[in-house]
Amino acid sequence: MAKLNIESIRKQFPVLHQNVNGKPLIYFDNAATTQKPLSVINAIRDFYEHDNSNIHRGVHTLAERATTAFEATRKTVQQFINSKESEEIIFTKGTTDSINLVAQTFGKANLKSGDEVIISAMEHHSNIVPWQMICEEKGAILKVIPINDAGELLMDDPIAIGFEKLLSPKTKIVSVVYVSNALGTINPIKNIIEKAHAVGAKVLIDGAQAVSHLDIDVQELDCDFLVFSAHKLYGPTGVGILYGKLELLESMPPYQGGGEMIKEVTFEKTTYNDIPYKFEAGTPNIADVIAFKYAIDFVNEIGKEEIRNYENELLSYCVNRLLELNNSITNNPITFIGTSKNKISVLSFTINGMHHFDVGMMLDAKGIAVRTGHHCTQPLMKFFGIDGTIRASFAVYNTKQEIDVFVEAIERLVKFIK
Amino acid sequence: MHATSLRIKMKTTTDIQNEIIENFSLFEDDMESRLFYLMDLGKKLPVMPDEHKTEDYIVKGCQSKVWLYPEIVDGKVIFEADSNTEITKGLVYLLVQLWNNRTPDEILNTDLYFIDKIGMSRMIGSQRSNGFASMIKQMKMYAVVYKEKVKSL
Numbered sequence: 022m023a024k025l026n027i028e029s030i031r032k033q034f035p036v037l038h039q040n041v042n043g044k045p046l047i048y049f050d051n052a053a054t055t056q057k058p059l060s061v062i063n064a065i066r067d068f069y070e071h072d073n074s075n076i077h078r079g080v081h082t083l084a085e086r087a088t089t090a091f092e093a094t095r096k097t098v099q100q101f102i103n104s105k106e107s108e109e110i111i112f113t114k115g116t117t118d119s120i121n122l123v124a125q126t127f128g129k130a131n132l133k134s135g136d137e138v139i140i141s142a143m144e145h146h147s148n149i150v151p152w153q154m155i156c157e158e159k160g161a162i163l164k165v166i167p168i169n170d171a172g173e174l175l176m177d178d179p180i181a182i183g184f185e186k187l188l189s190p191k192t193k194i195v196s197v198v199y200v201s202n203a204l205g206t207i208n209p210i211k212n213i214i215e216k217a218h219a220v221g222a223k224v225l226i227d228g229a230q231a232v233s234h235l236d237i238d239v240q241e242l243d244c245d246f247l248v249f250s251a252h253k254l255y256g257p258t259g260v261g262i263l264y265g266k267l268e269l270l271e272s273m274p275p276y277q278g279g280g281e282m283i284k285e286v287t288f289e290k291t292t293y294n295d296i297p298y299k300f301e302a303g304t305p306n307i308a309d310v311i312a313f314k315y316a317i318d319f320v321n322e323i324g325k326e327e328i329r330n331y332e333n334e335l336l337s338y339c340v341n342r343l344l345e346l347n348n349s350i351t352n353n354p355i356t357f358i359g360t361s362k363n364k365i366s367v368l369s370f371t372i373n374g375m376h377h378f379d380v381g382m383m384l385d386a387k388g389i390a391v392r393t394g395h396h397c398t399q400p401l402m403k404f405f406g407i408d409g410t411i412r413a414s415f416a417v418y419n420t421k422q423e424i425d426v427f428v429e430a431i432e433r434l435v436k437f438i439k
Numbered sequence: 440m441h442a443t444s445l446r447i448k449m450k451t452t453t454d455i456q457n458e459i460i461e462n463f464s465l466f467e468d469d470m471e472s473r474l475f476y477l478m479d480l481g482k483k484l485p486v487m488p489d490e491h492k493t494e495d496y497i498v499k500g501c502q503s504k505v506w507l508y509p510e511i512v513d514g515k516v517i518f519e520a521d522s523n524t525e526i527t528k529g530l531v532y533l534l535v536q537l538w539n540n541r542t543p544d545e546i547l548n549t550d551l552y553f554i555d556k557i558g559m560s561r562m563i564g565s566q567r568s569n570g571f572a573s574m575i576k577q578m579k580m581y582a583v584v585y586k587e588k589v590k591s592l
């Protein structure tokens with residue numbers, strides 16, 4: 022394994038170099054949003070300083086530059102997930118926006134009373150609520166793939182109604198998360214996609230947590246839709262991606278009406294633009310889309326495999342140190358939530374006798390940022406019989422030294438409550 | 440010696456606030472120690488009977504669960520309190536320590552200067568500061584209600 026130069030990677034992230042509550046910031050909330058490298062920050066500034074203009078409209082030089090840069094990001098995303106055509110890449114506001122788009126267009130056009138949509142027990146609210154809304158409207162039924170205690174989907178369980186038993190010709194859409202934001206579990210989506218296609222269903226993959234860690238090839242996966250957010254991939258907020266297969270996107274009705282998405286407008290009738298523009302009504306988030314390219318370049322330059330290997334190293338180091346601590350204390354106060362072997366660098370746990378709010382605040386007092394609460398997965402928390410966890414999630418700029426500081430803070434806490 | 444002079448004089452709300460300020464100042468800017476101290480204070484709250492921990496006595500506007508149960512005894516308000524989180528327990532302890540066994544007027548006339556002096560909002564953040572404000576409001580509400588009751592007797 023090529024050794025990453027973490028020091029030089031950290032230098033690219035200005036936000037990391039500050040004190041919080043008098044202590045050096047330790048940012049372990051990367052599953053919520055990652056920090057942004059200088060190249061991304063500079064790209065936003067450069068755009069407004071030199072190229073600011075609306076896109077696809079003017080013939081003047083600035084409009085030309087802005088349009089070229091905007092479309093360059095589309096190409097970069099296409100290569101990043103290996104889609105066949107760049108028209109298959111649609112810019113949205115984020116994962117949530119992308120899922121709502123599919124539910125309100127593809128869902129609206131294809132669901133009818135009695136049809137079924139399958140999601141899983143570990144979905145983020147943004148992959149639950151849009152489907153509930155369209156199911157309610159259409160009289161369709163939402164089915165949920167159950168999980169086991171380790172936080173893994175039940176696929177072909179002999180007793181429980183796992184994924185395979187849920188599938189039927191009534192299944193029209195399967196929408197599942199690739200990697201769970203609350204648990205870190207990597208789901209067997211290749212298998213899910215194959216089985217769903219066998220009954221004629223289309224599959225949406227929520228890749229929000231997957232894209233910064235796993236190699237994604239939409240042609241190899243054969244998913245029908247893939248959605249993710251730039252801000253969890255070292256990119257800006259307010260930019261999301263919807264990948265859809267060309268023929269599906271072409272057959273789908275438009276989402277929002279307005280400028281950019283039309284071919285011709287008369288008061289009697291409007292004809293719609295071709296994809297991707299059909300789904301990009303109005304002036305988009307130009308600067309942030311342009312800057313997103315630099316985030317993908319950042320990841321590509323280091324290499325996803327290197328990033329993944331390093332993050333896995335951090336994860337096992339942290340798990341081992343916390344296990345050691347847990348075993349040294351009589352009543353083993355730490356419980357890990359989500360213990361699948363197949364995980365990315367997300368570590369969720371609870372501490373017996375201490376509310377997660379308090380833990381979050383105590384860690385913040387030491388400059389450590391973690392996420393506490395239900396992580397927008399209330400049904401999942403209910404399954405585990407808890408109302409939240411403490412979640413540390415690692416990115417490529419985190420270090421073992423930071424984990425040491427984190428574990429020492431947890432140690433003081435568990436010794437306090439003992 | 441006269442019998443009454445042996446009775447320990449009850450501290451005023453000003454005395455108590457000054458003590459709180461002094462105790463927190465010992466930790467200077469060490470936020471973690473301050474919060475550990477706050478959680479230690481929470482442990483001093485007398486156990487609150489479960490039958491008083493009902494929906495009616497939950498403080499609205501707190502993210503954590505906080506119960507405040509008031510009674511009036513000899514014209515003074517007695518508070519029982521508890522919370523499901525340790526830091527919040529410490530917060531409600533500060534207020535109970537200050538206002539337990541006071542007349543409604545004493546409660547309503549207290550100038551709460553200790554909160555700013557100990558840098559509360561920086562210590563507990565904005566969400567919990569709002570929750571803390573809700574506890575104060577609730578306790579003052581009870582004082583207003585008892586004051587009215589006493590008047591109408």
Ligand SMILES: Cc1ncc(COP(=O)(O)O)c(C=O)c1O
Binds near residue numbers: 145147227230
């Ligand atoms: C798995 C998953 N899906 C969806 C989302 C929603 O993403 P966004 O808020 O960027 O729309 C998140 C973000 O937390 C997530 O982790």
